[in-house]
Amino acid sequence: MPATCALCDDLRYRTRAGARWAEAVVCSCQDACKECGGTGRQRFDRPDGRVEFGTCSCRHLAARVQHFNRAHLPATYHSKRVERFDLADATAAEARKAVLEFQARGKLGDRGLMLIGPPGVGKTHLLCGLLRFLVLERGMTARYVDSFQLLEELRQHFELGKGASKLREEVASVPVLGLDELGKTRATGWQIEVLDQIVSRRYDGGLTTFVVTNYRIRPGEGGDPEPQLGGRRRAEVVAPKAAEESLQDRVGQRIFSRLVAMCRPMEIVAPDRRLKDG
Numbered sequence: 285m286p287a288t289c290a291l292c293d294d295l296r297y298r299t300r301a302g303a304r305w306a307e308a309v310v311c312s313c314q315d316a317c318k319e320c321g322g323t324g325r326q327r328f329d330r331p332d333g334r335v336e337f338g339t340c341s342c343r344h345l346a347a348r349v350q351h352f353n354r355a356h357l358p359a360t361y362h363s364k365r366v367e368r369f370d371l372a373d374a375t376a377a378e379a380r381k382a383v384l385e386f387q388a389r390g391k392l393g394d395r396g397l398m399l400i401g402p403p404g405v406g407k408t409h410l411l412c413g414l415l416r417f418l419v420l421e422r423g424m425t426a427r428y429v430d431s432f433q434l435l436e437e438l439r440q441h442f443e444l445g446k447g448a449s450k451l452r453e454e455v456a457s458v459p460v461l462g463l464d465e466l467g468k469t470r471a472t473g474w475q476i477e478v479l480d481q482i483v484s485r486r487y488d489g490g491l492t493t494f495v496v497t498n499y500r501i502r503p504g505e506g507g508d509p510e511p512q513l514g515g516r517r518r519a520e521v522v523a524p525k526a527a528e529e530s531l532q533d534r535v536g537q538r539i540f541s542r543l544v545a546m547c548r549p550m551e552i553v554a555p556d557r558r559l560k561d562g
Contacts, residue, residue, distance in 0.1 A: 292313060302359050306352070314345065356428050357412050376405065379397075380410065387417050399494075402554075404559060429464070431479075439474075480536075483546075501549055
């Protein structure tokens with residue numbers, strides 16, 4: 285059935301690239317709500333003859349849009365959808381299947397996913413597409429954060445002597461967290477302490493977490509994906525630095541152990557799509 289609104293494809297909202305973050309707005313097709321007439325209150329006629337009034341779905345939509353605008357997805361990824369992910373090979377198909385399963389049936393507190401692979405294989409596409417859906421379609425509260433930017437902002441915060449960080453608290457307590465580029469910076473000293481505090485709080489609280497990393501895990505620890513696929517060995521497609529060091533090396537065994545308990549590791553073995561498309 286064709287969409288009745290060409291602007292939003294009947295999603296009732298539209299997303300766009302902001303100055304830095306992805307943004308969402310309620311589509312203009314929702315200006316005059318057919319259910320409540322703009323009052324925000326909807327009448328419900330129950331089978332037993334009772335009449336009840338409640339908040340109209342249009343107000344729930346507005347709240348979801350606000351949550352999305354606070355999720356801080358990268359602007360470039362505002363329109364990414366898991367369904368549109370290009371299935372370059374079998375590992376990409378398996379990763380998309382797992383993300384779609386969580387998208388459809390995942391609950392708060394469920395184990396998340398750890399997407400592993402070299403740059404350009406679509407890991408961030410899958411992560412942002414999933415967070416977009418969970419916030420705008422299922423009403424969950426989520427936050428995207430680049431681990432490199434997180435540590436940099438926290439370093440600047442500490443150097444200015446501002447004490448406890450609101451950002452650290454948000455990342456540690458948000459119901460759904462998407463942690464991108466884990467391992468990009470080798471965690472040492474205070475960085476290990478900060479990451480450990482964040483990961484441990486999420487682990488103890490049973491909070492759903494998704495991780496994206498270029499760094500592989502050592503065989504036998506957290507699962508070992510098929511070492512050869514489509515005639516290509518991993519070493520031919522894994523980023524050089526990721527091939528030299530494991531995620532354990534980058535974040536430490538204590539943090540890694542908790543992450544594997546919180547996230548199901550899945551490796552995508554494919555060439556860089558950006559270079560291929562370019």
